[in-house]
Amino acid sequence: MPPVLRTITIVFWLASGISLCVFIGLSVFESRAPASLPSNKSVVDMHAHIAGLGKGCTGCFVSNELRKSLRFGWYLGAFGTNLEELDRIGDGVLINRLLEYANTSRWVRQIVLLAFDGVANDIGELDREATQIFVPNTYVAEIAKRHEEFLFGASINPYRTGWYERLVQAKRDGAVLNKWIPAIMQIDPSDRALEAFYLALVELDIPLLVHVGDENAFPSVDNSLGDPMRLLAPLEAGVTVIAAHIATTGKTDGKDNFLRLIELIDRYPNLYVDISSLTQLNKRGYLSQALATEGLEHRMLYGSDWPLQSFPLVSSWWHIGYAPLAELRYASQLGNPFDRDIAIKAALGTPTAVFIRATELMLGSLDEDFFEEIQ
Numbered sequence: 001m002p003p004v005l006r007t008i009t010i011v012f013w014l015a016s017g018i019s020l021c022v023f024i025g026l027s028v029f030e031s032r033a034p035a036s037l038p039s040n041k042s043v044v045d046m047h048a049h050i051a052g053l054g055k056g057c058t059g060c061f062v063s064n065e066l067r068k069s070l071r072f073g074w075y076l077g078a079f080g081t082n083l084e085e086l087d088r089i090g091d092g093v094l095i096n097r098l099l100e101y102a103n104t105s106r107w108v109r110q111i112v113l114l115a116f117d118g119v120a121n122d123i124g125e126l127d128r129e130a131t132q133i134f135v136p137n138t139y140v141a142e143i144a145k146r147h148e149e150f151l152f153g154a155s156i157n158p159y160r161t162g163w164y165e166r167l168v169q170a171k172r173d174g175a176v177l178n179k180w181i182p183a184i185m186q187i188d189p190s191d192r193a194l195e196a197f198y199l200a201l202v203e204l205d206i207p208l209l210v211h212v213g214d215e216n217a218f219p220s221v222d223n224s225l226g227d228p229m230r231l232l233a234p235l236e237a238g239v240t241v242i243a244a245h246i247a248t249t250g251k252t253d254g255k256d257n258f259l260r261l262i263e264l265i266d267r268y269p270n271l272y273v274d275i276s277s278l279t280q281l282n283k284r285g286y287l288s289q290a291l292a293t294e295g296l297e298h299r300m301l302y303g304s305d306w307p308l309q310s311f312p313l314v315s316s317w318w319h320i321g322y323a324p325l326a327e328l329r330y331a332s333q334l335g336n337p338f339d340r341d342i343a344i345k346a347a348l349g350t351p352t353a354v355f356i357r358a359t360e361l362m363l364g365s366l367d368e369d370f371f372e373e374i375q
Contacts, residue, residue, distance in 0.1 A: 031333060032326035034346035038355040041109040044151065045338060046177070046358040047209065047244065047276040047303025048111045050098065050140065051075070051133060052091030059136040060091060065219050066132050078307035078337075095143060098306075102149040105338045107355070111306075112362070114153040114179045114209075115140040117160070119186045124161035132184055132218050137166065141173040151362075153209070155179045157187060158197035167200055176362040177207045177242070182225035183215035190230040198237035207240040207362060209274070213257040214250030216282075217308070227252040228261035235268045240361070242301060246273040248286040258286065265295055272361065275354065276303030279344045281318045287348050288322045297351060301358040302342070309337045316344055323347035 052060030066072050067083070076082050079097045086093060102111055118131030126134070137154050144152040154175035156166050170178070178201065180187055188194075189210060201208055212231065214223045228247050235241055247257035264271055273296065278287040290296055308314070316332035324347060331343035342355065 030326045031330045032324070033330050034327045034343060036346045036350060036352045036355075037343065038107050038352050040106055043107045043302060043342065043355045044110045044112065044358045044362070045108050045304050045306070046112045046153075046242075046301055046362060047274050048098075048113055048306040049116075050094060050113050050143075051116075051135060052094065052139070053086055055087065055090035056092055058091045058139045059134070060139060061128070061131075061134050063132045069219050071217060071219070074310070075307050078310040095147075099147060099149060101336060101338055105336050107342050108338045110149055110151050111338075112151045112153040112176060112303075112358075113140050113143060115155040116179070116181075117155040117157040117185060119184075120157050120159035124159060126160065130186070132220060137170055137173070137175075141170070141175070144174060151176050153177050153179050154206070157185055158194050159187065163197060164200055167197075167204055167206065171204045171206060175206060177209045179209045181211040181215055181218075182230075183211065183221040183223050184218050186222065186225075188225055188230065190233050192233065194233065195237060198234045198239050201234070201240075202238045207242055207272075208234055209242045209244060210234075211245070212243040212261060213245060213247035216249060223250055224252075226250060226257065228257055228264065231261075231264065231271070235264070235271055238270060240270050240272065241268075242272045242274055244274050244303070245277050245283075245305070246275065246286065246290050246296075248278065248283050258289075262293060262296065265299060272299045272301055274301045274303040274358075275345060275350065276305035277308055279314050279319070279341055280308065281313055281315070284318055285322060287345065287350070291349050297354065300350075300354045301361065302345070302350075302355045303358070304338055304341045306338070309341050314341070314344075316340070316347075319344060319348060323349070 051062060052058045054061050079094050081093050081097065102108060115137045116133050116135040118134045119127040121127040141152045144150045152174045154170035156163055156178055182189055211226060212228050213226050215221045215226060231241055243261055247261040250257050252260060275287060277283060316328040319328060327347035331340050331347055334340040334343055
């Protein structure tokens, strides 16, 4: 067994043993629902990922490097599938599993599925060799049209040719945002050459959801592109920017990216943050810190960062000391991973308004009159 795999296996079993002991030890405590849980079927999860191998003419692909990594098998496990089943049945199995979670969720009404554009080469074409994951806008838009449980989250790399036409088409197809992960898409948000793209986002009223901070979910990254200060260009252009994960990973110039992002909150009313992934063990305590930061709560939007919600990375019990035990036990008893994520965040003190704020921000722009204005 390779050393890395051996280490991960040991950590997994240790975490499993610790969790079991904690669960047994705390089983005598009462179970109590957090007070700030939202109304049934009122939540739009604005940050969920989907992928595919191109089985079923979806156009999706995953690089060989990512497919061979331990991460990929773990991601598929969160969907309740594996590479063999995906090869045999096709990409639709991931959609079907996600539909099951959406339909059985107590609180989630809709899920924003995120497309994933690739890297652009020197002449503005898709660079397949440099792209680690690709999920076409057309694929996600079609899924959203077929299933009311899903909303279309577009992804358009501004360095690819035809970006304006693709933005307009995405808007016509119902896109509620545009998603970037600069560290793997090789996009520099501070590049002044992107000014026209930012002005188009403002014109089309499309928020920009951008990963901020270090990116740890992919094998090849340039984390210098996750510096929160690189958001100044789109913010000054008037773009509604949603900083994913509140930049809760990494440092730039010796300072936590989280703290660098907070500096921008008072200066830019068009800056929002999402609280996706903040139930993960490696981000323990960050949500509590964020909720205690003056002025930040009113900029928070709810997202899960599916499929990164599986044990041992996520467990109610990792948050002992930050939330009431009775509320953590309540969350731990929920079988639906989306409901469990909401319940943990509510136990940590997330106000009800945060869970429903994304609806107004993203869906308020889908005005039919708008389409006549851009003819």
